[in-house]
Amino acid sequence: MDRGRLNKLPSAAMAPPVLEVDQLMVDYGPVRAVDGVSFQVFAGEVVGLLGPNGAGKTSLLSVVEGLVAARSGRVTVAGVDARQHPAAARAQMGVQLQQTAFQPDLTLIQLVRLYGGLQGMALRPAEAIAGLERVGLHSEARRRFGQLSGGQQQRLALLVALIHEPALALLDEPTTGLDPQSRRELWDRIERLAGEGTGVVLTTHSMEEAAALADRLVIMHRGRVRATGTPEGLVQEFQDDALGARSPRGPVTLEDVFLTLTGGAQ
Amino acid sequence: MSEAFTGPRPAPSVRRAFTLLAAAELAGMAKNRRSLLWTTAVPVAILVLDVSQVSGRAPTQELWSFVAWAAVMGAFVLGLLGYSTDLVGYRERGVFRRLRTTPVPASLILVVRGMAALVAILIEFLVVVTVAMVAYHVHPTVATVTGGLGAVALGGLSAVALAQVIVARTARAQSATALARLVLIVSFFLNGTFIRLQVWPVFWQHVAEWTPVRLADGVLVPTLQGQSWGPTVWHYAAGLTAWIVVTGVVGVVAFRWEGGDR
Numbered sequence: 001m002d003r004g005r006l007n008k009l010p011s012a013a014m015a016p017p018v019l020e021v022d023q024l025m026v027d028y029g030p031v032r033a034v035d036g037v038s039f040q041v042f043a044g045e046v047v048g049l050l051g052p053n054g055a056g057k058t059s060l061l062s063v064v065e066g067l068v069a070a071r072s073g074r075v076t077v078a079g080v081d082a083r084q085h086p087a088a089a090r091a092q093m094g095v096q097l098q099q100t101a102f103q104p105d106l107t108l109i110q111l112v113r114l115y116g117g118l119q120g121m122a123l124r125p126a127e128a129i130a131g132l133e134r135v136g137l138h139s140e141a142r143r144r145f146g147q148l149s150g151g152q153q154q155r156l157a158l159l160v161a162l163i164h165e166p167a168l169a170l171l172d173e174p175t176t177g178l179d180p181q182s183r184r185e186l187w188d189r190i191e192r193l194a195g196e197g198t199g200v201v202l203t204t205h206s207m208e209e210a211a212a213l214a215d216r217l218v219i220m221h222r223g224r225v226r227a228t229g230t231p232e233g234l235v236q237e238f239q240d241d242a243l244g245a246r247s248p249r250g251p252v253t254l255e256d257v258f259l260t261l262t263g264g265a266q
Numbered sequence: 267m268s269e270a271f272t273g274p275r276p277a278p279s280v281r282r283a284f285t286l287l288a289a290a291e292l293a294g295m296a297k298n299r300r301s302l303l304w305t306t307a308v309p310v311a312i313l314v315l316d317v318s319q320v321s322g323r324a325p326t327q328e329l330w331s332f333v334a335w336a337a338v339m340g341a342f343v344l345g346l347l348g349y350s351t352d353l354v355g356y357r358e359r360g361v362f363r364r365l366r367t368t369p370v371p372a373s374l375i376l377v378v379r380g381m382a383a384l385v386a387i388l389i390e391f392l393v394v395v396t397v398a399m400v401a402y403h404v405h406p407t408v409a410t411v412t413g414g415l416g417a418v419a420l421g422g423l424s425a426v427a428l429a430q431v432i433v434a435r436t437a438r439a440q441s442a443t444a445l446a447r448l449v450l451i452v453s454f455f456l457n458g459t460f461i462r463l464q465v466w467p468v469f470w471q472h473v474a475e476w477t478p479v480r481l482a483d484g485v486l487v488p489t490l491q492g493q494s495w496g497p498t499v500w501h502y503a504a505g506l507t508a509w510i511v512v513t514g515v516v517g518v519v520a521f522r523w524e525g526g527d528r
Contacts, residue, residue, distance in 0.1 A: 101360030
């Protein structure tokens with residue numbers, strides 16, 4: 001990744017965050033899915049949200065997206081209170097969901113124009129095709145969404161999520177099911193996106209992806225934040241800790257840190 | 267992309283969002299030709315079956331009552347069964363979830379879906395009338411067709427709103443579809459489709475009189491027959507409107523956007 005970007009973070013941190021989550025709690029009936037989570041994301045920063053299944057990552061993102069009501073806490077997107085003004089907050093963010101889903105009978109041009117329009121943009125067909133070209137889908141422009149492969153669907157989802165150049169991008173496991181080539185292409189796009197100043201929250205189960213893309217990691221377990229820091233910083237911290245991770249296969253890795261924090265270590 | 271990529275912008279107006287969503291729904295509907303064909307085939311088949319049971323040439327007024335019944339059945343099959351299946355499909359696939367991440371009000375998404383279903387119901391009605399004109403030589407006036415469209419719209423909206431309540435209150439696709447089928451069969455039963463209403467106990471005849479299918483039939487038949495609306499028809503229309511308002515509000519406010527148990 002472009003590690004030069006890390007050098008920009010201290011100055012970026014001087015500006016208000018594009019996402020501020022403060023003491024957020026989410027309940028599903030008697031189950032507390034998110035328990036007092038706080039973190040910030042700044043412009044141009046990629047924050048990796050890690051955690052095992054059921055850690056509360058998707059619930060947390062769902063509150064930010066305005067899809068799920070929080071029990072308490074505060075979420076601010078580009079200065080807009082997302083709980084008080086969810087529509088205004090959603091206008092500032094681009095969302096790629098874990099499950100990529102669009103109207104199956106619409107063509108890619110129609111989908112790009114529709115979702116661009118719903119984000120406040122009036123795109124002509126030529127502009128929609130130009131957008132599709134950016135993700136290598138221009139030759140599929142007149143095909144229906146339901147006819148695309150999984151990788152193509154993911155690329156379209158990313159295009160649609162970012163077409164309005166949001167201040168904040170929420171990418172929920174965007175590379176799941178992609179072949180290595182498509183995954184690398186998507187990584188490049190995420191890096192470019194952050195380079196252009198968008199704050200990115202990325203959830204992933206891939207430690208390789210987290211280490212390659214994220215400037216900072218937030219590791220969640222059972223609804224709580226267990227650790228935050230840069231990938232290198234977290235590894236270093238655990239390497240220096242006598243009670244920390246014990247890697248059975250040489251030097252401590254990010255995966256060792258993750259497993260130790262989330263109770264998966266042997 | 268001159269306009270694109272210039273930074274975040276305000277959410278679109280409700281009118282613009284409505285136009286975009288409606289255009290997308292209609293485009294999707296037009297592409298699904300097999301579904302459209304099937305949709306129009308049901309009421310046409312009902313009309314042909316009904317007319318075939320009459321020996322000789324059916325009187326015009328009776329033909330119109332057959333057209334009305336075919337249109338009402340078609341509207342409820344499409345509105346109740348087809349629309350609930352569509353809603354569940356969007357929910358299960360996550361299309362609703364995706365749409366709700368845009369700044370558009372969630373209720374608008376449902377309203378547009380419902381209106382698209384209504385358009386399909388109105389097209390279905392026009393197809394039935396056209397078949398009746400060509401095959402059975404009925405000659406409707408513009409006023410009859412216009413009034414019929416209004417009456418079908420009322421009946422169709424009641425079916426759509428009822429479907430919305432069903433999907434709002436059921437967590438799983440199978441439950442929603444099964445419940446929609448059950449409601450459909452009970453509705454037809456209460457309209458005397460399987461056992462003539464006249465042989466029912468009086469109490470049940472009164473109950474049946476206020477069900478949406480019966481009310482829609484009660485409004486559409488006199489409209490297509492060119493009769494002026496008397497107090498009874500106005501009562502039917504008012505009853506249908508009440509159904510639409512109550513179920514429409516419940517269906518939108520209490521709508522379950524996510525499938526599954528959570």
